[in-house]
Amino acid sequence: xxxxxxxxxxxxxxxxxxxxxxxxxxxxxxxxxxxxxxxxxxxxxxxxxxxxxxxxxxxxxxxxxxxxxxxxxxxxxxxxxxxxxxxxxxxxxxxxxxxxxxxxxxxxxxxxxxxxxxxxxxxxxxxxxxxxxxxxxxxxxxxxxxxxxxxxxxxxx
Numbered sequence: 001x002x003x004x005x006x007x008x009x010x011x012x013x014x015x016x017x018x019x020x021x022x023x024x025x026x027x028x029x030x031x032x033x034x035x036x037x038x039x040x041x042x043x044x045x046x047x048x049x050x051x052x053x054x055x056x057x058x059x060x061x062x063x064x065x066x067x068x069x070x071x072x073x074x075x076x077x078x079x080x081x082x083x084x085x086x087x088x089x090x091x092x093x094x095x096x097x098x099x100x101x102x103x104x105x106x107x108x109x110x111x112x113x114x115x116x117x118x119x120x121x122x123x124x125x126x127x128x129x130x131x132x133x134x135x136x137x138x139x140x141x142x143x144x145x146x147x148x149x150x151x152x153x154x155x156x157x
Contacts, residue, residue: 002027004059004127005071005108011122012069016115019067022108026148029073029106031083031134032090033098044136044152046089052082052134054156059106060126069109071124079104079131086134132156 002024009021034043055078059071083102090097114120135153139146
């Protein structure tokens with residue numbers, strides 16, 4: 001995934017698109033956004049209680065919302081199931097999360113700025129990836145954007 005998204009970022013940059021490019025180490029798919037929660041160990045326990053097998057995903061679309069650019073994925077029953085099971089387990093444990101409908105995507109550019117009068121022509125090809133783990137991440141605001149810290153990881157069984 002990282003290589004495909006990095007190539008996209010390079011193509012946007014080559015076309016003169018400015019903005020806040022998401023660093024490679026911050027690229028991710030959010031299964032459930034938890035926000036401010038004081039007990040990450042409880043969240044990690046919920047994640048560790050999940051059981052899933054590794055599965056393939058296909059990144060197959062490019063989109064934007066205002067000045068935010070993202071890549072999306074073809075329908076994936078295993079991914080949908082994993083997100084649904086995680087959200088159910090969080091609710092059962094009394095851990096609040098954002099109930100917004102799950103729309104798998106990877107944000108790669110925020111506050112995009114095009115050069116006036118220039119057309120964006122990026123050649124995007126579908127790319128596959130294998131999901132073999134999920135992680136609990138903490139995000140904090142840093143001087144130069146978000147800083148993500150991995151608090152724990154669960155691997156496919």
